[in-house]
Each structure stands twice: as C-alpha cells, then as structure tokens.
Amino acid sequence: MKIKNIGIVGLGLIGGSFAYAFKDKGFVIYAYDIDKGTLAKAASKGIIEGLTDEIDVFLNFPLDLIYICLPIIDALSFIKVLGERKVAIPITDSLSTKFSIIAAAKKYDLLFCGGHPIAGGELSGFDKASRDLFIGAKHILVKSDNLLLFSKLKEIHELIGMQVVEMNASLHDDIFSLISHLPHLIAFNLIDTVLTENISALKYTGAGFKDFTRIAGSDPVMWANIILDNKDNIVEKAEMFIKNMEKWISLIKENNMSSLISKISDVSNRRRLL
Amino acid sequence: MKIKNIGIVGLGLIGGSFAYAFKDKGFVIYAYDIDKGTLAKAASKGIIEGLTDEIDVFLNFPLDLIYICLPIIDALSFIKVLGERKVAIPITDSLSTKFSIIAAAKKYDLLFCGGHPIAGGELSGFDKASRDLFIGAKHILVKSDNLLLFSKLKEIHELIGMQVVEMNASLHDDIFSLISHLPHLIAFNLIDTVLTENISALKYTGAGFKDFTRIAGSDPVMWANIILDNKDNIVEKAEMFIKNMEKWISLIKENNMSSLISKISDVSNRRRLL
Numbered sequence: 190m191k192i193k194n195i196g197i198v199g200l201g202l203i204g205g206s207f208a209y210a211f212k213d214k215g216f217v218i219y220a221y222d223i224d225k226g227t228l229a230k231a232a233s234k235g236i237i238e239g240l241t242d243e244i245d246v247f248l249n250f251p252l253d254l255i256y257i258c259l260p261i262i263d264a265l266s267f268i269k270v271l272g273e274r275k276v277a278i279p280i281t282d283s284l285s286t287k288f289s290i291i292a293a294a295k296k297y298d299l300l301f302c303g304g305h306p307i308a309g310g311e312l313s314g315f316d317k318a319s320r321d322l323f324i325g326a327k328h329i330l331v332k333s334d335n336l337l338l339f340s341k342l343k344e345i346h347e348l349i350g351m352q353v354v355e356m357n358a359s360l361h362d363d364i365f366s367l368i369s370h371l372p373h374l375i376a377f378n379l380i381d382t383v384l385t386e387n388i389s390a391l392k393y394t395g396a397g398f399k400d401f402t403r404i405a406g407s408d409p410v411m412w413a414n415i416i417l418d419n420k421d422n423i424v425e426k427a428e429m430f431i432k433n434m435e436k437w438i439s440l441i442k443e444n445n446m447s448s449l450i451s452k453i454s455d456v457s458n459r460r461r462l463l
Numbered sequence: 464m465k466i467k468n469i470g471i472v473g474l475g476l477i478g479g480s481f482a483y484a485f486k487d488k489g490f491v492i493y494a495y496d497i498d499k500g501t502l503a504k505a506a507s508k509g510i511i512e513g514l515t516d517e518i519d520v521f522l523n524f525p526l527d528l529i530y531i532c533l534p535i536i537d538a539l540s541f542i543k544v545l546g547e548r549k550v551a552i553p554i555t556d557s558l559s560t561k562f563s564i565i566a567a568a569k570k571y572d573l574l575f576c577g578g579h580p581i582a583g584g585e586l587s588g589f590d591k592a593s594r595d596l597f598i599g600a601k602h603i604l605v606k607s608d609n610l611l612l613f614s615k616l617k618e619i620h621e622l623i624g625m626q627v628v629e630m631n632a633s634l635h636d637d638i639f640s641l642i643s644h645l646p647h648l649i650a651f652n653l654i655d656t657v658l659t660e661n662i663s664a665l666k667y668t669g670a671g672f673k674d675f676t677r678i679a680g681s682d683p684v685m686w687a688n689i690i691l692d693n694k695d696n697i698v699e700k701a702e703m704f705i706k707n708m709e710k711w712i713s714l715i716k717e718n719n720m721s722s723l724i725s726k727i728s729d730v731s732n733r734r735r736l737l
Binding site: 307310326327329354363365367368369371372373374375376377378382383384385386394395396397398400401402403404405406407408409410412417420423427428430431433434435437441442444446449450451452453454455456457459460461463 | 581582583584585600601603628637638639641642643645646647648649650651652653654655656657658659660661664665667668669670671672673674675676677678679680681682683684686687688690691694697698700701702703704705707708709711712715716718720723724725726727728729730731733734735737
C-alpha cells in the first residue's frame with residue numbers, strides 16, 4: 190500500500206488544512222466539495238491537482254486514500270455512497286466522534302481506519318484553513334482490522350508534524366464527550382442563560398468571559414451533529430456535571446470557605462499543569 | 464480635592480498594575496503590603512516613593528487617596544482598621560464584588576467610592592503586574608454620596624486609558640455574578656468533574672479546552688472570597704444555569720436536531736459579536 194494521491198472530501202477548515210499540509214510534504218491532492226465557491230477559492234491557491242463537485246469525477250481521480258472531512262451526517266451519507274459503489278480505495282476521516290462512522294464503514298465492508306485530529310477550534314471554512322494547523326497537534330487513530338492502513342496513516346500524519354495516538358472508538362467517544370463535547374454544551378448553555386437572563390450584561394464582559402465562551406462561536410450544524418452522534422456519553426457527562434455543580438452550590442450555601450478554598454486549589458493547581 | 468499621591472494597599476496583579484499605570488501619568492505612588500518579598504520586588508522597580516508593611520507608617524505618608532487592592536476578607540479588615548482610626552483620606556477599592564465593602568465603608572462613615580476594574584484574568588501577583596493591563600478596559604464606579612470623589616476617580620481612571628462606567632452596587636453584583644462569577648464556578652466544576660471522572664482524559668485536551676478552563680487557574684483564596692461575598696446572586700445564577708442545562712439535555716434525549724441547530728445558531732451568532 191502506497192499513499193501518494195490523497196482525495197479530500199470537504200474543503201472546510203480541517204480538509205483545507207490537510208490539503209495544505211500534505212501538499213507541502215509532496216503528496217498530490219484531489220478534492221471534492223459541493224460548494225462551487227469553495228472549489229473556486231481552493232483552485233486559486235494552486236495546491237490541488239483535481240477539484241470537482243461530482244462524486245463520479247472524484248472517484249475517477251487516481252486516489253490512494255479518501256479523506257472524509259465532513260460534518261457527521263454528511264460523512265455518513267458519503268460512506269453509504271462509497272459502500273453502495275463498493276469502493277476499494279482506503280478511507281479515513283476526521284470526525285470528532287468515532288463510533289457511528291466506524292460502524293457504518295464496517296457495515297459496507299469498506300477499507301476504513303478512522304481518525305480525529307485534535308485541532309480546529311471555533312473557526313470554520315476553507316478561508317480559515319492553515320498549513321500549520323496540525324503541527325504539534327495530536328491525531329487519534331482508531332486501530333481497525335486494517336493494520337496496514339493504520340500504520341500508513343500513522344506515518345503520513347507524523348510526516349506533517351502530528352503526534353499519533355492509538356485509541357479504540359468507545360474510549361475515544363467517552364473521553365471526548367468529557368473534555369470537548371461537554372465543554373461546548375456548557376459554553377452554549379452559558380451564553381443561552383445570559384441571553385435569557387440579562388442580555389445587556391454582555392456589554393461588561395472581559396477577556397476571561399471571551400476566552401471562556403470562544404468555543405460557543407462554533408459551527409451550529411457541525412456541533413448539533415456531534416452532540417446527537419455522541420448523545421449517550423454527553424448526556425451522562427452533563428448529568429454528572431450538574432450533580433457536581435449541586436455539591437458546589439451546597440458548599441456555597443453553607444458558607445464553607447475552607448472547603449471552597451481547598452477545592453479551588455486542587456482545580457487551579459491541576460489546571461495550571463495543562 | 465486634589466489627587467496626586469496614591470497609596471496602594473496590596474501590591475498584587477491589580478495593585479501593582481495600578482502603581483505602574485498611575486506612576487506613568489505623573490502620580491506619586493506609596494504602597495502597603497504585608498509580604499516583604501513583594502515589597503522588595505516593588506522597591507527594585509523604582510516606581511514607588513514609599514513602601515511599608517506597617518499600617519501606621521503607611522497612613523503617615525502624605526496620601527490623597529487610599530486604593531485598596533486586596534482579597535475581600537482582607538479588604539473588609541482593612542476598612543475596619545481605617546474606620547476605627549477615623550481616617551479622613553478618600554478611599555476606593557478594586558474588589559470584584561461591591562455590596563459588602565460599600566456597606567462596611569458606610570458603617571464607619573468613611574469617605575469611600577467603590578470601583579471594579581474589568582481586567583486581570585487568572586494571573587496573580589506583583590510579578591505579573593503590567594503598566595498596560597488597564598488600557599482600553601472598563602472601570603465600574605459605584606456612585607456614592609461622595610460625588611466629588613466619584614468625579615475625581617472617573618478622571619484619574621480615564622487618564623490611564625480606562626472607560627469608566629457608573630453602576631449601582633446591587634446591579635454590579637448581579638451582572639458580574641452572571642458574566643464572571645458563574646463562569647468561574649463552572650470552570651472550577653468542569654475541571655473538578657474531569658478529575659473525578661477520568662483524570663487521564665486531560666492528556667488529550669486541545670486549545671479549546673485550555674481557553675475554556677483558563678479561568679479555573681485563578682487564585683483560590685480570592686475566588687472563595689468572591690463566591691461567598693456574592694453568594695445569593697451566584698447561587699441564583701448557578702441554579703438557573705442548571706435548569707437551562709436540563710432543557711438542553713431534554714432536546715438531546717429527544718434527538719431534536721432542528722432545535723439544537725437553531726439554539727446553537729442563536730448562541731454562536733451572539734457570541735461572535737462579542
């Protein structure tokens with residue numbers, strides 16, 4: 190298995206940044222996107238060998254790897270298309286949840302190994318893509334039955350400066366529900382609460398609030414997709430968060446200064462180590 | 464009333480930054496701090512005319528204004544000392560909650576007008592102080608009976624580049640419980656929840672999580688003080704946040720994609736305007 194020609198599906202922030210990063214390392218990049226404006230922008234950068242908004246044209250490019258960088262629902266539809274056409278090209282993806290896409294690929298018996306680059310933030314779109322987005326970032330790869338594909342994917346992601354971590358799909362979705370999906374839900378809910386309670390308070394927010402809620406500016410369709418795709422884990426973590434919050438509220442109601450100082454110290458010390 | 468000589472009580476991040484900023488504009492700075500190490504560091508910067516760890520010495524400096532920049536409990540003790548000595552020098556403060564310090568100053572009939580600079584973040588200590596911390600930042604001033612002091616304070620804070628906003632103490636404490644104290648409590652609780660649930664997940668956190676939890680690295684004593692000083696507002700806001708969170712959880716359990724997209728869109732659009 191040789192990977193030289195990479196076909197990127199979806200030229201958003203992640204797909205676009207992979208296009209730049211792999212092109213820089215000598216790969217040949219092809220791309221599929223349904224948005225003609227995005228295709229025109231990407232064409233003007235001169236980094237992509239073949240661009241199209243037609244799946245048939247895309248699948249006729251000489252691809253060694255298909256890299257799906259779409260929101261979850263679109264990614265699952267794309268997997269279905271590939272499955273129905275019995276595409277034999279190796280496939281990977283960049284989705285923030287891993288369980289459902291791996292199950293879909295397995296159902297169609299595709300040559301698939303799933304991944305998740307830990308990079309991106311609240312920005313989106315090809316305009317925000319950057320050749321440096323992934324440098325030093327972790328890339329989670331889910332070891333599948335396709336060990337050769339796993340090791341090739343490990344190799345090419347390390348080549349663009351990423352640190353590859355192997356993890357199974359269930360653990361991945363559990364961990365990221367806690368450290369990524371729950372924080373997004375909390376940030377959405379905080380802004381929602383402020384909008385409901387006292388919208389004019391937003392005039393007085395400082396740098397702390399802005400950093401804290403930066404992720405609340407994320408793409409709505411992508412995040413509604415992520416939340417529902419990982420709903421059991423997220424609901425579990427959100428309910429745990431609420432239960433814990435009620436313990437803090439009790440300490441506050443009791444005026445328990447020493448416990449509050451001790452709990453904030455634990456948290457603050459641990460946070461400063463990140 | 465002329466303000467030329469400013470006596471800063473507590474040379475932490477805020478007190479130290481005010482020392483730099485006012486010194487740059489030609490004010491003469493005096494300071495009181497109980498920590499000899501801090502006094503030595505401040506002395507080495509050559510910006511402070513007189514430094515001491517003795518209250519009597521401090522009060523004998525030719526002060527036109529006493530600027531209290533201490534955690535709340537220490538600030539309340541300092542107000543008591545000033546009150547018992549019937550100090551007639553004008554006084555202001557930088558506390559994040561306004562109701563209790565204003566009540567204390569009133570009890571002792573001090574010439575007091577409270578303030579709250581919206582700047583700082585999770586850093587603390589004189590080492591982190593900066594002459595630029597307040598440039599462009601808002602400074603909340605609580606209009607008191609001392610109108611002349613209010614207008615003088617407005618003038619000197621504008622001189623160092625701050626935008627002065629007048630607000631009453633109850634409204635201040637209500638607004639900041641929502642946009643500052645609640646977010647801190649949430650950030651503390653999120654880290655606490657991760658520590659309890661799966662501490663090893665912290666290995667996989669990206670830039671989003673780090674920004675989101677930056678405020679959880681704040682000073683424990685200062686924040687336990689703030690939370691308890693503003694407990695009624697904070698408990699009310701935290702309970703409202705939980706109630707709202709339960710609505711999000713319901714939408715997730717119902718697989719309500721369209722409501723989730725619409726709610727996240729509202730939040731995301733509003734956040735991007737900040």
